[in-house]
Amino acid sequence: MKLMVVGGAGYIGSHTVRQLLGAGHEVVVFDNLSSGHAQALPAGVPLVQADLLDPAAVKTALETHQPDAVVHFAALIEVGESMRAPARYYRNNVVGSLNLLQAIVETRKIPLVFSSTAAVYGTTDAVPIPEDAPLHPESVYGETKLMTERMIHAFHVAHGLPYVILRYFNVCGAAPDGTIGEDHPNKTHLIELACLTALGQREKMMIFGDDYPTPDGTCIRDYIHVLDLADAHVLAVEALAGGKQDAGTYNVGLGHGFSVLQVLDAVDEVTGRPLNREIAPRRPGDPPRLVADAHRIVEELGFAPRFTDLKEIVQTAWNWHRTHPHGFEE
Numbered sequence: 001m002k003l004m005v006v007g008g009a010g011y012i013g014s015h016t017v018r019q020l021l022g023a024g025h026e027v028v029v030f031d032n033l034s035s036g037h038a039q040a041l042p043a044g045v046p047l048v049q050a051d052l053l054d055p056a057a058v059k060t061a062l063e064t065h066q067p068d069a070v071v072h073f074a075a076l077i078e079v080g081e082s083m084r085a086p087a088r089y090y091r092n093n094v095v096g097s098l099n100l101l102q103a104i105v106e107t108r109k110i111p112l113v114f115s116s117t118a119a120v121y122g123t124t125d126a127v128p129i130p131e132d133a134p135l136h137p138e139s140v141y142g143e144t145k146l147m148t149e150r151m152i153h154a155f156h157v158a159h160g161l162p163y164v165i166l167r168y169f170n171v172c173g174a175a176p177d178g179t180i181g182e183d184h185p186n187k188t189h190l191i192e193l194a195c196l197t198a199l200g201q202r203e204k205m206m207i208f209g210d211d212y213p214t215p216d217g218t219c220i221r222d223y224i225h226v227l228d229l230a231d232a233h234v235l236a237v238e239a240l241a242g243g244k245q246d247a248g249t250y251n252v253g254l255g256h257g258f259s260v261l262q263v264l265d266a267v268d269e270v271t272g273r274p275l276n277r278e279i280a281p282r283r284p285g286d287p288p289r290l291v292a293d294a295h296r297i298v299e300e301l302g303f304a305p306r307f308t309d310l311k312e313i314v315q316t317a318w319n320w321h322r323t324h325p326h327g328f329e330e
């Protein structure tokens with residue numbers, strides 16, 4: 001198959017491009033490089049450097065490259081920033097996705113795989129969280145993802161657009177060979193920050209709250225390795241190509257979680273450089289426990305994550321950060 005990967009130069013996009021190529025598919029990347037990195041793409045992968053906010057460019061790309069399906073990652077992803085700059089988030093994430101949907105139905109009506117997030121659930125008592133849990137996003141970021149999910153569904157009803165929506169839990173890790181990995185302009189993710197702290201780029205790790213109702217008092221998250229997540233996209237694309245007719249929304253996680261302290265202990269062990277730690281106040285908006293009910297994707301798409309050992313997950317992140325302490329800007 002030929003896939004157009006929108007946002008393919010980003011962290012998750014670039015790992016997915018690799019897995020798609022490895023599964024024998026052809027790929028063209030559409031990315032505005034606002035936060036992605038052309039260096040993250042394997043040699044020979046065509047890059048259309050353009051913006052989803054330019055509807056003509058989107059249509060031209062689909063007409064020129066004639067893909068069989070689209071995988072859509074392109075979005076702004078920072079929860080805090082989304083609260084300070086809502087217009088940017090609604091415009092980029094919602095209007096950008098609307099332009100893509102419109103271009104798809106006007107040109108080729110090909111299947112779409114969309115990157116959504118566990119942030120659509122908001123704070124919930126459900127442990128683990130099933131896909132049909134109530135949807136109450138607490139950030140503008142989560143709201144833009146939910147609005148896009150609903151637009152996609154409306155295009156499915158109105159135009160027969162086939163789709164799969166994947167709701168990611170805490171994506172982490174890197175390609176084990178250390179050649180590509182996480183490199184966002186603003187670092188907020190636990191494992192990335194811990195690795196950069198181990199490299200001496202920060203003085204200490206702040207633990208945001210140790211008085212949560214969890215066994216060790218710190219928050220629990222479902223850490224899913226970026227290559228397993230990339231494989232979930234390959235499965236989704238292949239299910240759609242195989243004629244999967246029913247549109248599907250799937251959590252992507254391991255189905256069990258690790259606490260902040262467990263993660264930091266794993267980083268200490270992997271790096272051999274024990275982190276300075278400090279207990280800090282709770283971070284606003286952090287629910288105590290976010291764990292996926294991942295049965296649906298396992299049962300319906302045959303998802304079988306390979307990275308289930310926390311130390312192994314951290315080791316892949318460390319391989320990347322150790323060899324690229326300043327990301328792609330070496």
Ligand code: UFG
Nearest residue numbers: 117118119169170188189190206207208219260283286290
């Ligand atoms: N944490 C710390 N110290 C830090 C950074 C994080 O204690 O320096 C804690 C957080 O408070 C949280 C946990 O580590 O309890 C994980 O935090 P991250 O920032 O790595 O990830 P989040 O759980 O906040 O959010 C991520 C994505 C969201 C997605 C969510 C789904 O960024 O988009 O996972 O579970 F919705």
